[in-house]
Amino acid sequence: MRSKLLTSTLVISSLFFNNSSVFAQKAKKGFVINGHISGSEKGTKIYLTTIKEQTFLDSCITDNGHFTFRGYVSRPTSCRIECGNEDAVIELENTTFQFTAPLKRMQYHAVITGGKEQDLSNQLRALQRPQDSLALLFLDSINNKLYKDKEDKKRLNNAYYAAGDSAQNIYVDFGKRHPNSYLGLDILYRNRISIGKDTIRMLLAEVNKPLTGSAEAIGLHAFAYGNLAEKGQPFIDFKARTLEGEVFTLSGLKGRYILLNFWNPGCAPCLWEFKEINKHYNRLKDKLTIVSFNISPNKDYWAATSKKANIQWTNVSDLEGDNGKIKTQYNVQGIPTSYLINKEGIIVETFLAFNEDTFIKRIEEITNQTAL
Structure with a gap:
C-alpha cells in the first residue's frame, strides 16, 4: 500500500508523446487501451495521464462503462487512468491493453493485461x-x-x-x-x-x-x-532557470544564508510549507535567501502552482524531472526536502518532510545564533 504512495509521489522522465496527426499514428505503432469500469455512470469522462511528467495523454466519455484510449509513447512509462475520485496505474507501452475494474477502489481491484x-x-x-x-x-x-x-x-x-x-x-x-x-x-x-x-x-x-x-x-x-550533498559539507553548485527563463546559479548567493527547498506542484505538504514560509516571509527575507527548486518537468503546472502558492522568493527548476541530476545530487527522495546553508556555503541543517512546529523555529534558531 505504501508502495503505491511512493510510486505516485514523486515524478518524472524524458518522454515525448506524438498525437500530431493521423499520419503519425499510422507511421508508428502506438498503444490501445480497451477498458471497462463497472459502476461508472453513463457519460463519465475519464483521463489518461503520465505520472512522472504529469502530462495529459488522452480522454474519453464512457459508454456504459466501456472506453478506449489510443496514442503513442516513446518508451514504457507509468500512467494513471482517472475516473472521478478513483484511479489505477498502468505500465503503458506501445501495444494493446485490456483494462477492467470496478469504480470503487479501482487501483486495488483493476485487472490489466498487455x-x-x-x-x-x-x-x-x-x-x-x-x-x-x-x-x-x-x-x-x-x-x-x-x-x-x-x-x-x-x-x-x-x-x-x-x-x-x-x-x-x-x-x-x-x-x-x-x-x-x-x-x-x-x-x-x-x-x-x-x-x-x-x-x-x-x-x-x-x-x-x-x-x-x-x-x-x-x-x-x-x-x-x-558527489552527494550532506550536512556538514559545502553545497553543490548548480545552474537552473527561473519561470521567466533567467539563468540562476546557487553560488551567486554565497555570503548569505540560503534555504534551498525541493518541491513538486502535486505535493500537498510542499504547499503547506509554502504557506508557513509566506506567514513569516517578511521576517525571514532579511535573514536568508529562499530558493525553491521545482522537480516537475511540466512548466505550465509549475507556473500555475507557483502563482497559487504565492511564491514570492527565488523559484527555479532544471525541468529534468524526478530523475534529474540536481535532485539526485541533493539526495532528494521524499518531498519537501530542504537544506539550510550558512554564509560560508556549508550545509548546516536538513529538513526531511514538513513539520509545522519545528520548521521555522529551527531556521531562526540557527540564523539568530550567527547574528549574535
Whole structure:
C-alpha cells in the first residue's frame, strides 16, 4: 500500500508523446487501451495521464462503462487512468491493453493485461496483495471505529503500518530482482538511499541497452558514483532557470544564508510549507535567501502552482524531472526536502518532510545564533 504512495509521489522522465496527426499514428505503432469500469455512470469522462511528467495523454466519455484510449509513447512509462475520485496505474507501452475494474477502489481491484512492463507490475501486485488486503482490512476497521478502546485502536494502527512496511519490503526486493526493466529501475531510484550505493552499483552492472540510457539509470549512476550533498559539507553548485527563463546559479548567493527547498506542484505538504514560509516571509527575507527548486518537468503546472502558492522568493527548476541530476545530487527522495546553508556555503541543517512546529523555529534558531 505504501508502495503505491511512493510510486505516485514523486515524478518524472524524458518522454515525448506524438498525437500530431493521423499520419503519425499510422507511421508508428502506438498503444490501445480497451477498458471497462463497472459502476461508472453513463457519460463519465475519464483521463489518461503520465505520472512522472504529469502530462495529459488522452480522454474519453464512457459508454456504459466501456472506453478506449489510443496514442503513442516513446518508451514504457507509468500512467494513471482517472475516473472521478478513483484511479489505477498502468505500465503503458506501445501495444494493446485490456483494462477492467470496478469504480470503487479501482487501483486495488483493476485487472490489466498487455505489455512486458505491465506483466512485471502484475507479478509485483500479486506478491503484495496479501499485505495490501490486511492493510485495507485494518484501515476499514479504524475508519469505521470497529475498536473497543484506545489500546485496541493503537493495535489496529500498528498492524496497518506493519502491513504497509511488509508491502514496501516486497516492493524494494522486487526492484532488486528486476533491475533490467523500467519498472525495476524506477523502484531502485525511488529507494536508492535505503538500498545504498554499493548495491546500486552492482545492480547497474546488470542493466542492458537501451535501459542504460534511461533517465532512471542515469539518475542511479549519478547517485552511485557522484558527489552527494550532506550536512556538514559545502553545497553543490548548480545552474537552473527561473519561470521567466533567467539563468540562476546557487553560488551567486554565497555570503548569505540560503534555504534551498525541493518541491513538486502535486505535493500537498510542499504547499503547506509554502504557506508557513509566506506567514513569516517578511521576517525571514532579511535573514536568508529562499530558493525553491521545482522537480516537475511540466512548466505550465509549475507556473500555475507557483502563482497559487504565492511564491514570492527565488523559484527555479532544471525541468529534468524526478530523475534529474540536481535532485539526485541533493539526495532528494521524499518531498519537501530542504537544506539550510550558512554564509560560508556549508550545509548546516536538513529538513526531511514538513513539520509545522519545528520548521521555522529551527531556521531562526540557527540564523539568530550567527547574528549574535
